[in-house]
Amino acid sequence: MITLYHYVHCPFCVRVRMAFGLLKVPYKSVVVPYDDEKTPLDLCQKKMLPIVKWEDEKAQNESLDIIERADQENKLQMDLIKDDEKMKEVTELLNHFGGPIHSLCMPYWIWTPEFSTSSREYFQKKKEKKRGPFNNLIQNKEEFLRKLYPLMEELTSKLEPYYKSSSLTIFDIMIASHLWGLYVFPEYQFKEEIHAYLQKVKDQCGFDYHRDFFSDEKEVGI
């Protein structure tokens, strides 16, 4: 069985979990503490997740490379990510979403069961270098919420009902995994269309964000 090393809050890790769910790839789930530098360094010489250890024992990082290897029947239309123009458009959208989403959500993610006292301190110290004190992020939440509004409108205009498509593609997994963290921000109210979209992606992927918090069962999709 393959092993997925991941952080629950990380959108790139969520990408792989969603894709494995949709592709019905069974895997062993290992949630790595954020302050554990050794595990990712031993596996891929880089402190970055997600990492998959395949059945041949080879370890691989980079979410899209992992999904490409898993998607042997091209169910997710992985050729889309080779189309520079389309990929640029989606990447830009994700970058615009990423700033406000991460500023809103990081101060709350650290209080989920994924974190211990030491991993919380490690994460907060690292992220505050770039974003400033988490307390200020929460106090300035209106600014980030305002930035999200036009982006949600833009995304809504592109849903057909999936992102510029009548069926789910890798772009939907990239988008939904980036937006998913907002469900952890208290009282975030998704537009109806976006909530319905995210729920459709969730259903198709059999995705359960909180699974690792509450299940002792480490094998997924068996």
Ligand SMILES: N[C@@H](CCC(=O)N[C@@H](CS)C(=O)NCC(=O)O)C(=O)O
């Ligand atoms: N391009 C990578 C990005 C993965 C990535 O940025 N992972 C972050 C978590 S969201 C990470 O591992 N950060 C570790 C750290 O900064 O300590 C992918 O698509 O897999």
